[in-house]
Amino acid sequence: MDLFLDKDQTEFQTHIARWVEKRLAPQAAALDRSGAFSRELFKELGELGYYGVMYPEAYGGSGLKQPYVYYTILCEELARASMGFAATVCMHASAATHTIYAWGNEALRQRYLVPAIRGDMVGAFAITEANAGSDAGSIRTRAAKADGGWRLNGTKIFTSNGTIADFVTVAATTDPAKKVRGIGLFLVDTKTEGFRVGRKLEKFTTHCSDTAELVLDDVFVADECRLGDAEGGFLNAYKALTIDRIFTAALAIGNGRAAYDAAFKYATEREQFGQPIGKFQAVQFKLVDMLAQLDQARIYTYYAASLADQGRPITIEAALSKIIAADGCNEVCQKALNIFGGYGLMDEFPVQRYLRDSYFPMIGGGTSDIMRLIVARQLGL
Numbered sequence: 246m247d248l249f250l251d252k253d254q255t256e257f258q259t260h261i262a263r264w265v266e267k268r269l270a271p272q273a274a275a276l277d278r279s280g281a282f283s284r285e286l287f288k289e290l291g292e293l294g295y296y297g298v299m300y301p302e303a304y305g306g307s308g309l310k311q312p313y314v315y316y317t318i319l320c321e322e323l324a325r326a327s328m329g330f331a332a333t334v335c336m337h338a339s340a341a342t343h344t345i346y347a348w349g350n351e352a353l354r355q356r357y358l359v360p361a362i363r364g365d366m367v368g369a370f371a372i373t374e375a376n377a378g379s380d381a382g383s384i385r386t387r388a389a390k391a392d393g394g395w396r397l398n399g400t401k402i403f404t405s406n407g408t409i410a411d412f413v414t415v416a417a418t419t420d421p422a423k424k425v426r427g428i429g430l431f432l433v434d435t436k437t438e439g440f441r442v443g444r445k446l447e448k449f450t451t452h453c454s455d456t457a458e459l460v461l462d463d464v465f466v467a468d469e470c471r472l473g474d475a476e477g478g479f480l481n482a483y484k485a486l487t488i489d490r491i492f493t494a495a496l497a498i499g500n501g502r503a504a505y506d507a508a509f510k511y512a513t514e515r516e517q518f519g520q521p522i523g524k525f526q527a528v529q530f531k532l533v534d535m536l537a538q539l540d541q542a543r544i545y546t547y548y549a550a551s552l553a554d555q556g557r558p559i560t561i562e563a564a565l566s567k568i569i570a571a572d573g574c575n576e577v578c579q580k581a582l583n584i585f586g587g588y589g590l591m592d593e594f595p596v597q598r599y600l601r602d603s604y605f606p607m608i609g610g611g612t613s614d615i616m617r618l619i620v621a622r623q624l625g626l
């Protein structure tokens with residue numbers, strides 16, 4: 246499908262697709278099996294400049310005029326080979342670094358953002374806690390004022406890139422009575438005393454995207470590492486997470502495209518009753534429905550990204566793109582597995598991985614029902 250990308254965007258897509266085919270795709274199944282983070286590939290992509298898509302040249306970025314469409318392309322293409330690797334990158338080069346670019350001072354940008362864009366450092370973003378997921382406003386991690394800074398105490402869960410991160414933006418409350426308005430963002434260097442990884446979490450989906458529980462035991466954070474105002478910090482984060490819904494939609498689409506391509510090829514090769522299974526109308530209908538869901542998701546997601554590039558409001562569009570792409574591509578992956586029959590359940594074929602990975606975008610960054618809630622509120626319901 247031609248998405249009417251312009252010449253430069255098409256060239257960008259071709260370049261990243263080539264790297265994905267050559268470098269990421271051949272390792273994707275092994276990374277999924279081992280659950281390992283490939284520092285080699287991560288570093289390579291940084292050296293190629295892809296983590297700077299959304300940042301100015303002064304920090305080693307690309308200085309692009311439509312950063313969100315470019316970043317959407319990047320997420321989609323990486324997820325075509327490995328949603329796990331793509332999720333690692335997506336968190337690192339967006340939410341985790343954006344907080345420093347948007348609200349960090351110049352020294353913090355030089356110390357963390359510049360090496361992160363080069364691929365020399367890994368970033369993470371920790372809001373969720375065991376008892377505060379969808380209801381992020383009720384987090385319990387405390388930030389208490391101390392001389393020259395803040396002392397953080399609490400435990401975070403489900404933090405992507407948690408065991409491999411060099412720095413983590415942590416949401417903590419300075420005043421629980423103020424609920425959401427009392428939550429601020431604090432940049433924590435993972436070498437700081439009192440910070441530790443509680444445990445690496447094993448999971449059903451996106452195996453090679455690292456997920457962890459993080460413990461903050463009286464971690465000191467200097468005043469300049471409070472990102473944005475203490476009072477408005479969480480609302481800052483909320484804005485950063487809005488655009489990330491579009492990128493999560495792109496991850497779903499990349500993975501869904503991989504499932505569709507694999508199922509289409511299989512349908513033309515696998516023979517039963519003396520003919521390719523793609524000649525059976527039931528299989529054809531599944532493939533056509535998959536294409537319809539994918540194209541709908543792609544068109545809407547790129548539309549939302551281009552609205553963001555124009556500086557237009559995207560609260561509704563970002564949530565809708567995540568619903569359409571995440572739920573739609575999960576269905577695409579279910580149909581792909583069905584077309585593969587018994588082979589679909591075997592580890593030697595990638596469709597079982599595509600289906601497992603397709604659940605991540607439906608939950609990570611806010612569940613599909615929370616997206617529905619956001620849209621309903623915006624509609625005044």
Ligand SMILES: Cc1cc2nc3c(=O)[nH]c(=O)nc-3n(C[C@H](O)[C@H](O)[C@H](O)COP(=O)(O)OP(=O)(O)OC[C@H]3O[C@@H](n4cnc5c(N)ncnc54)[C@H](O)[C@@H]3O)c2cc1C
Binds near residue numbers: 372379402613
């Ligand atoms: C692989 C993975 C990576 C993640 N990475 C990060 C990360 O890097 N940083 C981070 O901070 N978090 C991260 N998360 C956390 C993620 O954002 C949360 O899991 C998600 O927001 C849902 O929270 P929860 O799991 O506590 O589910 P809950 O909030 O307990 O929800 C359980 C169910 O209840 C429903 N529900 C809850 N409230 C409502 C409501 N008001 N109306 C209707 N239905 C409702 C939900 O839709 C869901 O179906 C990650 C999660 C996963 C799985």
